[in-house]
Amino acid sequence: MDNINENFEILKKTQENEVAIVMVPFPAQGHLNQLLQLACLISSSYDLPVYYVGSATHNRQARVRANALNPSDIAKIHFHDIPTPEFASPPPDYNALRKFPSQLQPSWDASMLLRESIDSFLRDISSKARRVVVVHDTLMSYNVQDVLSLHNAESYIFNCISVFTLYCLMSLSVGISLQLDEELLKKLPSFEGIITDQLKNLGASQIPYMDIRSGDIHNSSKVIEGAFLDLLAQVASKQEKKQWAIGPILPTKLDCVANRNNMCLDWLDKQPSRSVLYVSFGTTTSFSDREIKELAMGLEQSKQRFLWVLRDADRGDVFTGEDRKIELPEGFEERVEEIGLVVREWAPQPEILAHSSTGGFMSHCGWNSCIESITMGVPIAAWPMHSDQASNSFLVTEVLRIGLIVREWEKREELVSASSIENGVRKLMASEEGDAIRKRAEELGEVVRCSTENGGSSQIELDSFIAHITR
Structure with a gap:
């Protein structure tokens, strides 16, 4: 009975607000955390219904490790557990010379099998809201591709990495030289060996579905990476995607936690x-x-x-x-x-x-x-x-x-x-x-x-994003 009442309240709130936001994180702690922070920020600041979609174990992980977030804000998020195929969960190899966490690969592979379940969930929400806004990790682009088939849905990539890193990776991938001071260029570390071939392949498999998005959100600020946001906009200009730098999305006042x-x-x-x-x-x-x-x-x-x-x-x-x-x-x-x-x-x-x-x-x-x-x-x-x-x-x-x-x-x-x-x-x-x-x-x-307070650059960017998706 409680579940029926809760679902009725969620549906009622979705219809009242007309716009429903669906977060689709990649199942690794740094990604789960950032999308939950964003979910709480949007839900508590703008009173919009926010759904957090993932496997039961990763949704639980996000909740249990929710540093700095107010429990009452987390309670407003609607967690939707998706059945995930069983996956191996081996311990890390602490003696490995290369520190990449290869033990997580089976869980990442399993997460690539969620497309149908996510599509079903999105169709359900789509039938009840004026607009569905899907905010997803880059590495979940394949899973949210069916947004295209919904008349009232749109998607946005949330980048869990620095704008500087994204600018470097995008420039290298399209063969553009990095616009950095010559002394800095000499010191720039190599991007060779930063990930395994398995993750590289998983990343490559997302590329055909990334152009579906309507824009990009960054957990950074113009006051931190303004120059690189401008450079990134130049590299990505042909894509004609909107960009919002809304970070930091974590709470900056932690007295009442x-x-x-x-x-x-x-x-x-x-x-x-x-x-x-x-x-x-x-x-x-x-x-x-x-x-x-x-x-x-x-x-x-x-x-x-x-x-x-x-x-x-x-x-x-x-x-x-x-x-x-x-x-x-x-x-x-x-x-x-x-x-x-x-x-x-x-x-x-x-x-x-x-x-x-x-x-x-x-x-x-x-x-x-x-x-x-x-x-x-x-x-x-x-x-x-x-x-x-x-x-x-x-x-x-x-x-x-x-x-x-x-x-x-x-x-x-x-x-x-x-x-x-x-x-x-x-x-x-x-x-x-x-x-x-x-x-x-x-x-x-x-x-x-200061950039996160009223009139600050990040707050202006966040308000702009919310105004855009609730237009």
Whole structure:
């Protein structure tokens, strides 16, 4: 009975608003997270009905890990679970020299079988709303292709990567030389080896269906990447697609978030201002025992305060399988007890970065982590692992100049020594150069946060997108 009432209320709200928005994320944490943030932003700010469509396990993953989002906003999102074929969910290979998360490939392959179910759902919504607006990940273009057959539906790609990375990839794919300063061009990391052949093939299979879209949305801001938005518009001019830079889409005021009762935040409350290095490598990085030992020694030898989130990379289904027990050097946690905290569970990253005690972030430079760090004004010690992370780290360190490199992308298969880690940590957290980087990061963070307020560039872009889809 409850389900019938709930469905009636959803239908009633859809009809009242006339426009229904359907989010179709790619099943990887950084993608699930950004589309859920966007869903909550649109639902709470514009009171439009928003549907979040994916497999039951990935919808659950998005909800459970919803950092920085208000539970009451998540409660307004209509999650629609689509039956997904069973897929293998192997553990990550933590000894692999290449850090690409190949263990996720079976779950990505399974997600390519959702076209019919998504089409059926869209047809149902289409019959009840004046317009259906599908916002989807680039890598889900194949699955939403039937938007074309619906008279009142249109689709938009939401790009989960930086505009800089997208500009570089698009330029290279069409054979256009990059419009970068000559000195920057010399330092630009190679795009060779950033992904596996399997993911490259999956990406290529989406290309025939990408032109269906009516425009592109970016989780970035003109104040961060204005120059690259202009360059991207030049490269994509023949496509005649509208562009909106509406980021950062994460909440920028985190005072009222439910995560306040958290051991990380409690510990940070006791530390001096800007004194703590936050260390986290996201959900797709696994370190070998030797790499963890070097990292632990480097942090200890730096004698700087740190909060280290020590977790293995995700499986395709994060709710199955035993987590690996990652061993630290004997006595390490006891020796660093006064200055360090090691956390082995999910951590509230945006809130940690927003905390006044956090003064730096050692990161793999996934775009989620970059945009969160930039927004909160925290400088980055960059250690890229795969995919877009090398170009993001270049953007952060060479273009925006709000970070430094811990490990060069070209040396990605080499062991990073404790002394290299120690030096990088000291430079960021306890040197004049680090202070200058931090000052630039704090100034940029302030400008970025202002861009999301009334009259700011990102808020204007978001209002423009909403006005366009509700026209």
